[in-house]
Amino acid sequence: MRATDRLRERMYPIKAGRYLIGLSGGADSVALLMTLLPDIRDGRIAAEAVHVNHGLRGTESDDDEKFCRELCEREGVPLTVYRADLQGKTDEDSARKARYGFFREKYKAFKADGLILAHHADDQAETFLMRLTRGAGPEGLECMREDETVEDIRILRPMLRIRREEIRAALTEDGTGWREDSTNTDTAYLRNKVRQELIPALEAISESAVDKICRTAGMIAADNDVLDAAAEKLLRENAKGSILNAAAITAEPEAVRRRVLRKWWNAEGPVLEEHALSAAQTEALTALLDVTKGKINLPGGAYAVRTGKHLILRRSEKEEAPEPAAFSGKETVFGDYRITVGPSEGNPGDGKRTQEVPDGFFEGCEIRTRRPGDRIRPFGSTGSRKLQDYLTDRRIGEPFRDQIPLICRGNEVLLVCGVGAGNIPRWNGEDHPVRITWHGETPWTE
Amino acid sequence: MRATDRLRERMYPIKAGRYLIGLSGGADSVALLMTLLPDIRDGRIAAEAVHVNHGLRGTESDDDEKFCRELCEREGVPLTVYRADLQGKTDEDSARKARYGFFREKYKAFKADGLILAHHADDQAETFLMRLTRGAGPEGLECMREDETVEDIRILRPMLRIRREEIRAALTEDGTGWREDSTNTDTAYLRNKVRQELIPALEAISESAVDKICRTAGMIAADNDVLDAAAEKLLRENAKGSILNAAAITAEPEAVRRRVLRKWWNAEGPVLEEHALSAAQTEALTALLDVTKGKINLPGGAYAVRTGKHLILRRSEKEEAPEPAAFSGKETVFGDYRITVGPSEGNPGDGKRTQEVPDGFFEGCEIRTRRPGDRIRPFGSTGSRKLQDYLTDRRIGEPFRDQIPLICRGNEVLLVCGVGAGNIPRWNGEDHPVRITWHGETPWTE
Numbered sequence: 001m002r003a004t005d006r007l008r009e010r011m012y013p014i015k016a017g018r019y020l021i022g023l024s025g026g027a028d029s030v031a032l033l034m035t036l037l038p039d040i041r042d043g044r045i046a047a048e049a050v051h052v053n054h055g056l057r058g059t060e061s062d063d064d065e066k067f068c069r070e071l072c073e074r075e076g077v078p079l080t081v082y083r084a085d086l087q088g089k090t091d092e093d094s095a096r097k098a099r100y101g102f103f104r105e106k107y108k109a110f111k112a113d114g115l116i117l118a119h120h121a122d123d124q125a126e127t128f129l130m131r132l133t134r135g136a137g138p139e140g141l142e143c144m145r146e147d148e149t150v151e152d153i154r155i156l157r158p159m160l161r162i163r164r165e166e167i168r169a170a171l172t173e174d175g176t177g178w179r180e181d182s183t184n185t186d187t188a189y190l191r192n193k194v195r196q197e198l199i200p201a202l203e204a205i206s207e208s209a210v211d212k213i214c215r216t217a218g219m220i221a222a223d224n225d226v227l228d229a230a231a232e233k234l235l236r237e238n239a240k241g242s243i244l245n246a247a248a249i250t251a252e253p254e255a256v257r258r259r260v261l262r263k264w265w266n267a268e269g270p271v272l273e274e275h276a277l278s279a280a281q282t283e284a285l286t287a288l289l290d291v292t293k294g295k296i297n298l299p300g301g302a303y304a305v306r307t308g309k310h311l312i313l314r315r316s317e318k319e320e321a322p323e324p325a326a327f328s329g330k331e332t333v334f335g336d337y338r339i340t341v342g343p344s345e346g347n348p349g350d351g352k353r354t355q356e357v358p359d360g361f362f363e364g365c366e367i368r369t370r371r372p373g374d375r376i377r378p379f380g381s382t383g384s385r386k387l388q389d390y391l392t393d394r395r396i397g398e399p400f401r402d403q404i405p406l407i408c409r410g411n412e413v414l415l416v417c418g419v420g421a422g423n424i425p426r427w428n429g430e431d432h433p434v435r436i437t438w439h440g441e442t443p444w445t446e
Numbered sequence: 447m448r449a450t451d452r453l454r455e456r457m458y459p460i461k462a463g464r465y466l467i468g469l470s471g472g473a474d475s476v477a478l479l480m481t482l483l484p485d486i487r488d489g490r491i492a493a494e495a496v497h498v499n500h501g502l503r504g505t506e507s508d509d510d511e512k513f514c515r516e517l518c519e520r521e522g523v524p525l526t527v528y529r530a531d532l533q534g535k536t537d538e539d540s541a542r543k544a545r546y547g548f549f550r551e552k553y554k555a556f557k558a559d560g561l562i563l564a565h566h567a568d569d570q571a572e573t574f575l576m577r578l579t580r581g582a583g584p585e586g587l588e589c590m591r592e593d594e595t596v597e598d599i600r601i602l603r604p605m606l607r608i609r610r611e612e613i614r615a616a617l618t619e620d621g622t623g624w625r626e627d628s629t630n631t632d633t634a635y636l637r638n639k640v641r642q643e644l645i646p647a648l649e650a651i652s653e654s655a656v657d658k659i660c661r662t663a664g665m666i667a668a669d670n671d672v673l674d675a676a677a678e679k680l681l682r683e684n685a686k687g688s689i690l691n692a693a694a695i696t697a698e699p700e701a702v703r704r705r706v707l708r709k710w711w712n713a714e715g716p717v718l719e720e721h722a723l724s725a726a727q728t729e730a731l732t733a734l735l736d737v738t739k740g741k742i743n744l745p746g747g748a749y750a751v752r753t754g755k756h757l758i759l760r761r762s763e764k765e766e767a768p769e770p771a772a773f774s775g776k777e778t779v780f781g782d783y784r785i786t787v788g789p790s791e792g793n794p795g796d797g798k799r800t801q802e803v804p805d806g807f808f809e810g811c812e813i814r815t816r817r818p819g820d821r822i823r824p825f826g827s828t829g830s831r832k833l834q835d836y837l838t839d840r841r842i843g844e845p846f847r848d849q850i851p852l853i854c855r856g857n858e859v860l861l862v863c864g865v866g867a868g869n870i871p872r873w874n875g876e877d878h879p880v881r882i883t884w885h886g887e888t889p890w891t892e
Contacts, residue, residue: 129648129651130651132655132658132659132662133648133651133652133654133655133658133659134652134658135654135657135658135661135662136662137661137662137665138584138662138665138666138669141662190651193650193651194651197647197650198644198647198648198651201643201644201647202575202579202644204639204643205575205576205579205636205639205640205644206579206580208579208581209578209579211581212578212579212580212581212725213578213579215581215583215725215726216578216581216582216583216584216587216725219583219584219701219704219725220584220666222699222700222701222704223584223669223673223701225699225700225701226672226673226676226699226701226702227669227672227673230672253668253671253672254668254671255665255668255669255671255672256672258665258668279658279661279662279665
């Protein structure tokens with residue numbers, strides 16, 4: 001019996017199916033491939049290896065590729081090699097992103113049931129410690145799972161309970177070679193420090209420290225399963241894009257509130273995606289739930305505003321406001337809003353969400369958000385007022401004001417979505433009236 | 447402004463009230479006392495210091511006590527000194543238990559609102575790392591809280607976010623002295639190793655590692671609040687002492703199951719209390735939920751049995767079985783069971799929980815659990831059988847069999863609680879019948 005076969009007996013079991021195997025040529029992925037060979041040969045699993053040549057280490061990278069080609073040919077495992085063009089980026093993160101891009105492509109083409117990766121117990125413990133010192137919180141401390149689905153790709157890590165040394169010892173015993181990685185990127189530098197200094201210090205305190213950390217990560221993952229599900233449900237029920245019904249979240253326990261807010265942050269668009277929320281920022285955001293008015297700055301130029309019932313996430317103004325749109329006789333789309341024109345229903349409308357006006361009245365108007373100098377002649381009153389004062393009178397929260405769609409002619413505001421009408425001809429039902437209707441959420445009116 | 451006053455501004459705020467202050471004479475508790483002095487002097491808090499002399503380090507211990515007496519006299523803070531007799535035990539755990547015993551006594555006498563302790567951020571991070579390497583799981587990783595109530599004593603730790611070095615620097619700046627502790631117990635040895643080797647290795651990776659670990663502990667505490675509450679509710683609803691309604695727990699998510707089982711274990715009596723459940727044992731116990739039959743050994747000679755709907759926690763047989771009790775004409779108590787004798791209700795009873803017999807029929811009988819050699823002549827059948835076979839026929843689960851109360855005359859079983867009757871005179875309603883009723887849970891019949 002080969003040493004890798006003995007290893008296999010302690011690994012997370014892989015069900016029959018079609019799999020991709022990530023193969024770098026390093027000891028871990030070579031051992032992974034060897035442990036899967038019996039299943040591949042007896043047809044229980046259909047597998048292809050995938051190697052990504054990032055070209056980060058010149059001829060070394062090419063030698064890795066050559067090693068993988070020879071190994072797969074010798075063992076009769078199909079291999080796909082991708083060559084990544086990182087466009088000068090040399091960090092581990094860019095490399096990983098590129099790698100997952102290729103995995104994703106191949107995954108679809110192969111109709112795979114899973115992607116099997118060679119992460120082991122030491123990787124897991126190292127990740128845990130790096131995240132712990134970075135203050136990642138329980139959501140980050142679950143680290144990697146033996147079986148998880150990330151963006152439709154099922155990732156299996158059958159060696160997550162096996163130690164690095166066991167893997168190398170098994171390969172050595174079997175006489176199987178591997179490629180050593182000489183990478184020394186910043187990330188690898190930090191990881192090497194954890195591996196070479198921190199883990200030994202932990203093992204001096206408890207021999208089984210790595211195993212214990214891995215178990216802890218697993219227990220934290222189980223905790224997250226419950227709390228994340230609760231948070232996701234609340235988020236579905238209480239968030240409309242960047243507007244959160246804060247009142248519904250406030251009463252929740254701290255652990256759930258924190259998760260709702262982090263998920264909400266993570267969901268809010270590609271601009272924000274790049275900026276992870278630190279523990280301190282999460283704490284500050286959570287604290288906004290307990291006040292009725294307040295504002296905090298967040299990464300990437302974003303900020304959150306608490307106002308009345310809502311918590312609102314805003315990016316910088318320019319990113320936020322949609323381009324002004326010319327009023328169209330049928331339907332105008334403006335950001336998340338639609339303005340439709342339909343036949344009269346025989347009444348003037350409430351002036352807030354619906355208003356009937358003579359056909360053609362809004363021709364030449366545009367739909368936009370407020371600008372300095374905007375004025376309004378409120379319907380039914382005489383004289384003109386600053387829009388600012390008009391909104392203040394109607395108790396429209398400051399953070400919403402930049403968001404409200406307006407129908408304007410030049411600087412004159414004719415309709416304020418959800419709030420009221422300006423200088424509109426008195427409705428008499430005879431001028432071929434049409435019915436203007438706003439569609440979209442108007443949280444500022446609640 | 448004294449340096450300790452500046453420290454105080456960053457500490458967890460203490461509300462007006464009556465407090466005890468734990469004072470060892472070390473830098474941390476001396477600084478704690480100094481930060482509280484302004485509040486004590488202006489009467490916002492009424493405080494007494496408590497020093498426990500464990501006598502573990504001979505004259506050094508006495509010098510600590512003397513130092514505390516002088517400090518409190520100088521600062522005008524009342525001090526109570528206790529002298530612990532640890533009866534030769536020198537471990538930190540026994541010392542802590544003794545100390546909390548005194549705190550508890552004084553807490554009641556002083557009608558305290560809280561006990562203020564000097565734990566700081568480094569203590570917290572050290573505890574976290576020791577527990578992490580021991581595999582304590584999320585329940586243990588919450589470590590200490592700034593404000594928590596343990597067995598009716600509210601413990602406040604206002605310095606939990608302050609670093610050890612800041613505390614010492616503040617005392618040095620103020621010219622306040624303290625006592626260095628030369629203790630080198632096993633626990634202190636481990637803690638010193640964490641302090642001197644592990645923390646610096648972590649700080650080499652991230653300067654703010656201690657702060658980050660403390661934040662993590664706080665977030666884990668918040669997670670535990672939610673999950674523990676869910677588990678406690680389930681336990682209240684589904685556990686009757688050592689018998690757990692496994693079916694109701696099985697469907698719960700892993701994080702909740704694990705907590706239910708750990709709480710159940712911790713609740714089960716003083717004998718078990720000494721034996722904490724390891725992560726591996728918890729995992730094995732949790733796995734018993736997913737089978738319908740099984741048994742695992744647990745610490746302290748206990749074991750858990752899964753049978754049908756139940757999970758049953760058993761200690762060694764001798765501890766478990768109550769002493770045999772003589773049958774009494776009115777009421778007999780046997781462990782968790784009561785057997786009462788009442789007037790006839792005009793029918794023979796179901797033979798399981800009630801049985802009518804001629805008055806005096808059970809005189810000289812005893813109530814006990816089964817013994818080797820027990821036999822029964824099942825009611826309505828001829829001939830005698832082994833009790834063992836009788837119970838097998840009736841599908842009574844093996845783990846319950848040692849638990850079932852029996853009414854016996856010598857080796858002959860006359861009534862099997864919840865199951866049936868043996869050789870009882872046919873009921874004719876004329877012999878001054880009395881009604882025998884069993885009271886108590888009979889999970890073996892479900």
